[in-house]
Amino acid sequence: MQITPRSEDYSQWYIDLVRKAGLADYSAVKGCMVIKPYGFAIWEYMQGALDKMFKDTGHVNAYFPLLIPKSFLSKEAAHVEGFAKECAVVTHYRLKNSEDGTGIVVDPDAKLEEELIIRPTSETIIWNTYREWIQSYRDLPLLINQWANVVRWEMRTRLFLRTTEFLWQEGHTAHSTRAEAETETKQMLDIYAKFAEEWMALPVVRGVKTETERFAGAVDTYCIEALMQDGKALQAGTSHFLGQNFAKAFDVQFTNKEGQREFVWATSWGVSTRLMGALVMAHSDDEGLILPPKLAPHQVVIVPIPKPLPDLEETINKITAELRAVGIRVKIDNDDQNRPGFKFAEYEKLGVPIRIGIGARDLANGTVEVARRDNKTKESVAVDNLTGHVQQLLTDIHQNMYTRALAFRDEHITRVDTWDEFVKVLDEKTGFVLAHWDGTPETEETIKQETKATIRCIPIDAPAEDGVCVKSGKPSSRRVLFARAY
């Protein structure tokens, strides 16, 4: 039942935590996972918050099919290049009993005329549909999001961080001008950054991907990059400016106010269940999860210290009603099989932000014991002041988690000017490295080969600064962010 300590094996700690906190489990199919109720509840709070942010900025939800004609994928050259190697393909539509009666086999007579792929992302099927929907500038902008599952046949998988099938949202928008599409791309990036910071308590760096790291089919890929406790970077969300690439590939044109035909401008943007992995790896400790209050399925858990006192139940019901009245999610653990000590440890493992203990001693004093998960402190609080205190505490916990993660992140952004330093920082200090780069894919590739570090992004707010590339010595006009990444 023990969770492997981070200092011993970070990777194993992560797996232990995901499984022992009941977030997810392996399934019968390699690379696919079962998201368990507790994990799915967290995902639902993420979905709820993001969905509201999308709706508040004028987007609507729709749903496009899981299966895509194979030919669609090949219409955009870079796109097919990027995804062809990891597509699952449907070739038949029927099974039958085998001749020797030992099992069930694919019926060779049921071969599909055109094979279908399971979507690795939906640009193609969506743009094929948008062609029908868009005729005039009056049809624009088209601002659609979908919540869906996608499949990418990865060679190596890890729970939440990279699974064969995963859940995500993908926004796909169409605009009449380049400027409007670019604004949309940046707006969605800002929404992701805001979500990460305000809901996940996760500080992120906003940036642009290099040509090498760009989404297949995009003109520009923007991203938010987060830092995990082991010093590795994790891409937490992406927003792409697609230019007219898909409009041209699928012939999506509109008539402008002047009566001329033009190709539309596009964006797409997404975050996935990978965020669950980020949440775990950014905040948790060797005792278990530490959840930010806004995403915690139970924000407060009440553990009675059982004595045969009828007043206990009465007081618990009263404070529960008050907490719930102000919208706080409260769980009461009345289970009499486990002792309080066991429950304390259990809810720490589950990352519940606040635990309230109440027993005979408290009852006599008119107080309860309030324990914070984020910093493991305990205090005695008068029942009369409890609701306001808990509300404030939830805010404080979020702030503390964010501040702590930000301090760690900032301590792990290192400016380096020489190759020796570059390698040393990556190996010993870990984290992000801010260094000059000559702007060529060749140098980027060399650095990747030699250090396993990639350019995570060119930070959006990076100031212009003349220097020389840390690897090639050629001139550079600004620093970029390197790291080893998930």
Next chain:
RNA sequence: CGGGGUGUAGCGUAGCCCGGUUAGCGCGUCUGCUUUGGGAGCAGAAGGUCGCAGGUUCGAAUCCUGCCACCCCGACCA
């Protein structure tokens, strides 16, 4: 696909080299009683085709052959 490792009860494991009682232990599960302010105690019980298939042998968890699965490391990626 290359390199390394592991398969014994729900989980974690001992036994394997050197074949020979009824395959042992911890956690968990079930029943009962006593407990309950940091992972409870006692008593009892259930739970196993020893990854699969062959082979050697009087006898295989143990030896041999083949296969399968999973994990870790590398090549691909959000």
